Amino acid sequence: SNINWIEAANYDELSKIAANIFKEELQKHPEMVLGLATGGTPEGFYKELVEANKAGEISFEKAQSFNLDEYVGINAANKASYHYYMDQQLFNHVDMKNDNIHLPEGDKIDLQAAATQYDAKIEAAGGIDIQLLGIGVNGHIGFNEPGTPFALGTNVVELTESTREANKIYFSSIEEVPTHAITMGIQTILNAKKVVLLISGASKQEAINRLRSGVITEDFPASALHNHSNVTVIYTDVK
Numbered sequence: 001s002n003i004n005w006i007e008a009a010n011y012d013e014l015s016k017i018a019a020n021i022f023k024e025e026l027q028k029h030p031e032m033v034l035g036l037a038t039g040g041t042p043e044g045f046y047k048e049l050v051e052a053n054k055a056g057e058i059s060f061e062k063a064q065s066f067n068l069d070e071y072v073g074i075n076a077a078n079k080a081s082y083h084y085y086m087d088q089q090l091f092n093h094v095d096m097k098n099d100n101i102h103l104p105e106g107d108k109i110d111l112q113a114a115a116t117q118y119d120a121k122i123e124a125a126g127g128i129d130i131q132l133l134g135i136g137v138n139g140h141i142g143f144n145e146p147g148t149p150f151a152l153g154t155n156v157v158e159l160t161e162s163t164r165e166a167n168k169i170y171f172s173s174i175e176e177v178p179t180h181a182i183t184m185g186i187q188t189i190l191n192a193k194k195v196v197l198l199i200s201g202a203s204k205q206e207a208i209n210r211l212r213s214g215v216i217t218e219d220f221p222a223s224a225l226h227n228h229s230n231v232t233v234i235y236t237d238v239k
Protein backbone atom coordinates (compact mmCIF):
# COMPACT_ATOMS: atom_id res chain seq x y z
CA SER A 1 0.00 0.00 0.00
CA ASN A 2 1.05 3.61 -0.58
CA ILE A 3 0.03 4.72 2.90
CA ASN A 4 2.73 6.38 4.97
CA TRP A 5 2.10 5.57 8.66
CA ILE A 6 3.42 7.95 11.34
CA GLU A 7 2.98 6.96 14.98
CA ALA A 8 2.83 10.02 17.26
CA ALA A 9 3.84 9.73 20.94
CA ASN A 10 0.64 11.46 22.03
CA TYR A 11 -2.21 13.68 20.85
CA ASP A 12 -0.17 16.87 21.11
CA GLU A 13 2.52 15.46 18.85
CA LEU A 14 -0.10 14.18 16.38
CA SER A 15 -1.54 17.70 16.14
CA LYS A 16 1.88 19.26 15.60
CA ILE A 17 2.95 16.78 12.90
CA ALA A 18 -0.30 17.35 11.01
CA ALA A 19 -0.09 21.13 11.36
CA ASN A 20 3.50 21.11 10.09
CA ILE A 21 2.45 19.39 6.87
CA PHE A 22 -0.09 22.15 6.18
CA LYS A 23 2.22 24.94 7.37
CA GLU A 24 5.01 23.87 5.02
CA GLU A 25 2.61 23.72 2.08
CA LEU A 26 1.17 27.16 2.93
CA GLN A 27 4.65 28.65 3.16
CA LYS A 28 5.65 27.23 -0.23
CA HIS A 29 2.30 27.81 -1.87
CA PRO A 30 0.25 30.56 -0.09
CA GLU A 31 -2.68 30.16 -2.51
CA MET A 32 -3.13 26.51 -1.56
CA VAL A 33 -6.56 24.86 -1.39
CA LEU A 34 -7.09 23.22 2.00
CA GLY A 35 -9.52 20.36 2.54
CA LEU A 36 -10.74 20.52 6.15
CA ALA A 37 -12.46 18.17 8.58
CA THR A 38 -14.39 18.49 11.84
CA GLY A 39 -14.77 16.29 14.93
CA GLY A 40 -12.84 16.09 18.17
CA THR A 41 -9.64 14.79 16.59
CA PRO A 42 -8.52 17.89 14.61
CA GLU A 43 -9.08 20.41 17.44
CA GLY A 44 -5.39 20.40 18.44
CA PHE A 45 -4.41 20.73 14.77
CA TYR A 46 -6.53 23.89 14.43
CA LYS A 47 -4.98 25.37 17.60
CA GLU A 48 -1.55 24.90 16.03
CA LEU A 49 -2.62 26.65 12.82
CA VAL A 50 -4.16 29.57 14.74
CA GLU A 51 -0.97 30.01 16.78
CA ALA A 52 1.23 29.87 13.68
CA ASN A 53 -0.97 32.47 11.98
CA LYS A 54 -0.84 34.75 15.04
CA ALA A 55 2.94 34.36 15.17
CA GLY A 56 3.19 35.40 11.50
CA GLU A 57 4.63 32.03 10.42
CA ILE A 58 1.81 31.40 7.97
CA SER A 59 -0.90 33.42 6.24
CA PHE A 60 -4.26 32.25 4.92
CA GLU A 61 -4.87 35.47 2.97
CA LYS A 62 -4.52 33.80 -0.41
CA ALA A 63 -5.66 30.33 0.63
CA GLN A 64 -9.04 28.71 0.05
CA SER A 65 -10.73 25.97 2.01
CA PHE A 66 -13.36 23.31 1.41
CA ASN A 67 -14.85 21.37 4.29
CA LEU A 68 -15.73 17.72 3.98
CA ASP A 69 -19.28 17.68 5.20
CA GLU A 70 -22.23 19.38 6.91
CA TYR A 71 -25.49 18.28 8.49
CA VAL A 72 -28.70 18.75 6.54
CA GLY A 73 -31.25 21.19 7.93
CA ILE A 74 -29.04 23.33 10.15
CA ASN A 75 -27.02 26.44 9.32
CA ALA A 76 -23.92 28.29 10.58
CA ALA A 77 -25.89 29.93 13.40
CA ASN A 78 -26.62 26.51 14.92
CA LYS A 79 -23.91 25.64 17.44
CA ALA A 80 -23.91 22.00 16.39
CA SER A 81 -23.28 22.79 12.72
CA TYR A 82 -19.86 22.13 11.24
CA HIS A 83 -19.84 25.69 9.97
CA TYR A 84 -20.11 26.95 13.57
CA TYR A 85 -17.39 24.49 14.65
CA MET A 86 -15.06 25.78 11.92
CA ASP A 87 -15.71 29.42 12.85
CA GLN A 88 -14.84 28.64 16.47
CA GLN A 89 -11.83 26.43 15.78
CA LEU A 90 -10.22 28.32 12.90
CA PHE A 91 -11.96 30.92 10.77
CA ASN A 92 -12.71 33.50 13.50
CA HIS A 93 -9.03 33.51 14.49
CA VAL A 94 -7.11 33.60 11.20
CA ASP A 95 -6.73 35.92 8.20
CA MET A 96 -8.64 33.78 5.70
CA LYS A 97 -11.09 35.73 3.54
CA ASN A 98 -14.76 34.82 3.97
CA ASP A 99 -15.24 34.40 0.23
CA ASN A 100 -12.52 31.75 0.20
CA ILE A 101 -14.22 29.57 2.82
CA HIS A 102 -16.49 26.80 1.55
CA LEU A 103 -18.65 24.22 3.32
CA PRO A 104 -21.33 22.04 1.78
CA GLU A 105 -24.63 23.89 2.21
CA GLY A 106 -26.95 21.68 4.21
CA ASP A 107 -29.67 24.31 4.49
CA LYS A 108 -30.47 24.53 0.77
CA ILE A 109 -33.82 23.34 -0.62
CA ASP A 110 -32.21 21.62 -3.60
CA LEU A 111 -29.51 19.67 -1.79
CA GLN A 112 -28.57 17.54 -4.78
CA ALA A 113 -27.90 20.69 -6.83
CA ALA A 114 -25.86 22.12 -3.93
CA ALA A 115 -23.82 18.88 -3.86
CA THR A 116 -23.08 18.95 -7.59
CA GLN A 117 -22.16 22.63 -7.42
CA TYR A 118 -19.77 21.91 -4.55
CA ASP A 119 -17.68 19.55 -6.68
CA ALA A 120 -17.70 22.11 -9.50
CA LYS A 121 -16.42 24.78 -7.10
CA ILE A 122 -13.60 22.51 -5.94
CA GLU A 123 -12.63 21.85 -9.53
CA ALA A 124 -12.78 25.56 -10.42
CA ALA A 125 -10.41 26.26 -7.51
CA GLY A 126 -7.91 23.86 -9.08
CA GLY A 127 -8.63 20.91 -6.79
CA ILE A 128 -7.73 20.30 -3.16
CA ASP A 129 -4.01 20.31 -2.38
CA ILE A 130 -4.18 18.61 1.02
CA GLN A 131 -7.32 17.00 2.43
CA LEU A 132 -7.47 16.49 6.19
CA LEU A 133 -9.55 13.53 7.38
CA GLY A 134 -10.72 11.94 10.59
CA ILE A 135 -12.29 8.50 10.75
CA GLY A 136 -15.44 7.13 12.35
CA VAL A 137 -15.27 3.93 14.41
CA ASN A 138 -17.02 2.15 11.51
CA GLY A 139 -14.41 3.45 9.06
CA HIS A 140 -16.46 6.30 7.65
CA ILE A 141 -14.61 9.26 6.15
CA GLY A 142 -16.51 12.53 5.81
CA PHE A 143 -20.01 11.15 6.23
CA ASN A 144 -19.47 8.30 3.78
CA GLU A 145 -20.90 5.38 5.69
CA PRO A 146 -20.08 1.69 5.05
CA GLY A 147 -21.52 0.55 1.73
CA THR A 148 -21.01 3.88 -0.06
CA PRO A 149 -19.83 3.37 -3.65
CA PHE A 150 -16.29 4.71 -4.00
CA ALA A 151 -17.21 6.42 -7.30
CA LEU A 152 -19.56 9.00 -5.76
CA GLY A 153 -18.85 12.73 -5.69
CA THR A 154 -20.41 15.10 -3.14
CA ASN A 155 -23.84 13.77 -2.24
CA VAL A 156 -26.64 13.67 0.30
CA VAL A 157 -26.50 10.77 2.73
CA GLU A 158 -28.55 9.23 5.51
CA LEU A 159 -26.59 8.86 8.75
CA THR A 160 -26.39 5.50 10.50
CA GLU A 161 -27.69 5.20 14.05
CA SER A 162 -24.15 4.59 15.34
CA THR A 163 -22.92 7.82 13.75
CA ARG A 164 -25.87 9.78 15.14
CA GLU A 165 -25.15 8.27 18.59
CA ALA A 166 -21.43 9.13 18.35
CA ASN A 167 -22.25 12.74 17.46
CA LYS A 168 -25.12 13.34 19.90
CA ILE A 169 -22.74 14.95 22.41
CA TYR A 170 -22.89 18.07 20.23
CA PHE A 171 -26.71 18.24 20.47
CA SER A 172 -29.15 18.48 23.36
CA SER A 173 -30.66 15.06 22.59
CA ILE A 174 -30.52 12.26 20.00
CA GLU A 175 -33.76 13.55 18.43
CA GLU A 176 -31.95 16.79 17.57
CA VAL A 177 -29.20 15.02 15.62
CA PRO A 178 -29.97 15.42 11.91
CA THR A 179 -30.79 12.23 10.03
CA HIS A 180 -29.02 13.38 6.85
CA ALA A 181 -25.84 15.12 5.84
CA ILE A 182 -24.17 16.43 2.71
CA THR A 183 -20.66 15.10 2.26
CA MET A 184 -17.81 15.07 -0.21
CA GLY A 185 -17.94 11.64 -1.81
CA ILE A 186 -15.09 9.14 -1.67
CA GLN A 187 -14.22 10.13 -5.25
CA THR A 188 -14.05 13.82 -4.21
CA ILE A 189 -11.65 12.84 -1.42
CA LEU A 190 -9.53 10.68 -3.73
CA ASN A 191 -9.24 13.62 -6.15
CA ALA A 192 -7.24 15.59 -3.54
CA LYS A 193 -3.53 15.73 -4.36
CA LYS A 194 -2.58 14.62 -0.85
CA VAL A 195 -4.55 13.16 2.06
CA VAL A 196 -3.69 13.40 5.78
CA LEU A 197 -5.75 11.15 8.06
CA LEU A 198 -5.67 11.69 11.83
CA ILE A 199 -6.58 8.82 14.15
CA SER A 200 -6.52 9.28 17.91
CA GLY A 201 -7.85 7.30 20.83
CA ALA A 202 -8.48 3.74 21.94
CA SER A 203 -11.93 3.57 20.28
CA LYS A 204 -10.26 3.83 16.87
CA GLN A 205 -7.85 0.89 17.34
CA GLU A 206 -10.03 -1.50 15.35
CA ALA A 207 -10.29 1.03 12.53
CA ILE A 208 -6.49 1.30 12.48
CA ASN A 209 -6.17 -2.49 12.28
CA ARG A 210 -8.70 -2.73 9.44
CA LEU A 211 -6.97 0.00 7.48
CA ARG A 212 -3.58 -1.61 8.07
CA SER A 213 -4.86 -4.98 6.83
CA GLY A 214 -4.87 -3.50 3.33
CA VAL A 215 -8.20 -5.07 2.36
CA ILE A 216 -10.11 -2.72 0.04
CA THR A 217 -13.88 -2.91 0.51
CA GLU A 218 -16.83 -0.54 0.36
CA ASP A 219 -17.84 -1.98 3.77
CA PHE A 220 -14.93 0.00 5.20
CA PRO A 221 -14.91 3.42 3.46
CA ALA A 222 -11.41 4.46 4.61
CA SER A 223 -9.97 1.49 2.70
CA ALA A 224 -10.52 3.52 -0.50
CA LEU A 225 -7.40 5.44 0.56
CA HIS A 226 -5.32 2.47 -0.59
CA ASN A 227 -6.28 3.59 -4.10
CA HIS A 228 -4.62 7.01 -3.60
CA SER A 229 -0.90 7.55 -4.16
CA ASN A 230 -0.19 10.13 -1.45
CA VAL A 231 -1.74 9.35 1.94
CA THR A 232 -0.20 9.98 5.35
CA VAL A 233 -1.88 8.51 8.43
CA ILE A 234 -0.85 10.07 11.74
CA TYR A 235 -2.04 8.02 14.71
CA THR A 236 -1.71 7.65 18.43
CA ASP A 237 -3.52 5.72 21.12
CA VAL A 238 -2.37 8.11 23.84
CA LYS A 239 -4.82 11.00 24.39
Ligand code: GLP
Nearest residue numbers: 038039040041134135136142143
Ligand atom coordinates in the same frame (compact mmCIF):
# COMPACT_ATOMS: atom_id res chain seq x y z
C1 GLP B 1 -17.96 12.74 12.17
C2 GLP B 1 -17.44 13.49 10.95
C3 GLP B 1 -16.18 12.86 10.41
C4 GLP B 1 -15.21 12.62 11.55
C5 GLP B 1 -15.80 11.63 12.53
C6 GLP B 1 -14.87 11.28 13.69
O1 GLP B 1 -18.82 11.69 11.84
N1 GLP B 1 -18.40 13.59 9.91
O2 GLP B 1 -15.63 13.70 9.41
O3 GLP B 1 -14.00 12.12 11.05
O4 GLP B 1 -16.99 12.22 13.05
O5 GLP B 1 -14.90 12.29 14.64
P1 GLP B 1 -14.00 12.35 15.93
O6 GLP B 1 -12.70 12.91 15.51
O7 GLP B 1 -14.74 13.29 16.85
O8 GLP B 1 -13.91 10.95 16.46
